[in-house]
Amino acid sequence: MKWQGRRGSGNIEDRRKSGGTRRAGGVSGLGAIVLLLVGWYFGVDVSGFIGDNGGGASTTQSTEMTPQDVQAGEFVSVTLADTEEVWADIFRRQVGQAYVPPILVLFKGSTQSACGGASAATGPFYCPPEKKAFLDTDFFTTLENRMGAGGDFAAAYVIAHEIAHHVQNELGILGQANRIRGQVDETQSNAISVRIELQADCFSGIWAQSVQSKFGSLERGDIAEAMNAAKQIGDDTLQRNAGQRVQPHIFTHGTSEQLQRWFVRGYESGDLSTCDTFSATQL
Numbered sequence: 109m110k111w112q113g114r115r116g117s118g119n120i121e122d123r124r125k126s127g128g129t130r131r132a133g134g135v136s137g138l139g140a141i142v143l144l145l146v147g148w149y150f151g152v153d154v155s156g157f158i159g160d161n162g163g164g165a166s167t168t169q170s171t172e173m174t175p176q177d178v179q180a181g182e183f184v185s186v187t188l189a190d191t192e193e194v195w196a197d198i199f200r201r202q203v204g205q206a207y208v209p210p211i212l213v214l215f216k217g218s219t220q221s222a223c224g225g226a227s228a229a230t231g232p233f234y235c236p237p238e239k240k241a242f243l244d245t246d247f248f249t250t251l252e253n254r255m256g257a258g259g260d261f262a263a264a265y266v267i268a269h270e271i272a273h274h275v276q277n278e279l280g281i282l283g284q285a286n287r288i289r290g291q292v293d294e295t296q297s298n299a300i301s302v303r304i305e306l307q308a309d310c311f312s313g314i315w316a317q318s319v320q321s322k323f324g325s326l327e328r329g330d331i332a333e334a335m336n337a338a339k340q341i342g343d344d345t346l347q348r349n350a351g352q353r354v355q356p357h358i359f360t361h362g363t364s365e366q367l368q369r370w371f372v373r374g375y376e377s378g379d380l381s382t383c384d385t386f387s388a389t390q391l
């Protein structure tokens with residue numbers, strides 16, 4: 109992915125220099141639990157990849173900015189700016205309303221959100237009431253080294269996926285879906301979550317098509333990197349890799365194959381109306 113030399117976003121809240129301290133008692137473990145209890149946040153499940161021992165302040169994570177941190181910050185900033193331009197355009201043409209972009213919070217170690225505490229173990233996520241996406245840039249290393257999804261476009265895809273949740277929020281989809289989720293049992297709630305996630309992947313596909321036509325930024329192998337990342341975060345793959353039986357009733361994101369297929373659908377159509385996972389009879 110070609111990204112250097114393009115405009116960065118002004119909607120980054122960089123908490124990496126100021127915060128991220130891990131107090132005794134384990135902000136990280138507690139934070140992860142709170143986040144799960146509050147629910148209705150939309151993140152990538154990395155719990156199987158990052159040891160979160162549930163409360164010990166065992167990690168001595170540095171909050172110093174390394175050159176890699178600085179570059180990761182710049183990469184996120186340009187990718188976010190790309191999403192702003194792409195979605196402003198799509199909203200103008202397909203929705204007929206102005207796109208109000210989210211804030212993206214960069215943190216290191218741990219931080220707070222309206223959806224609860226966040227730690228490296230929670231992975232990137234979007235918090236609807238705050239309209240903010242949260243990302244620990246160390247996640248890119250996890251993605252590459254532990255989840256087997258390397259490549260800059262895999263990282264961009266994860267950012268685009270979280271921003272896609274913001275798009276759903278702006279369109280009123282998240283509010284409606286979450287109201288229903290509050291009234292049904294857990295299995296049904298999980299099924300709605302899957303539809304939300306697959307739609308976010310379809311929207312990510314639309315983003316990929318649009319950045320290519322707007323900036324010509326895709327390089328050979330980029331779509332394959334996104335496809336591979338989608339595969340690695342599929343519920344069936346995560347369960348299998350954790351040595352578990354595949355249990356569809358606890359799926360919250362969909363299978364690897366579904367995530368990939370909905371991404372491709374958005375990528376090929378560029379059209380929001382093709383991403384209606386809520387009326388689809390077959391996911």
Ligand SMILES: [Zn+2]
Nearest residue numbers: 150151305308
């Ligand atoms: Zn998601």
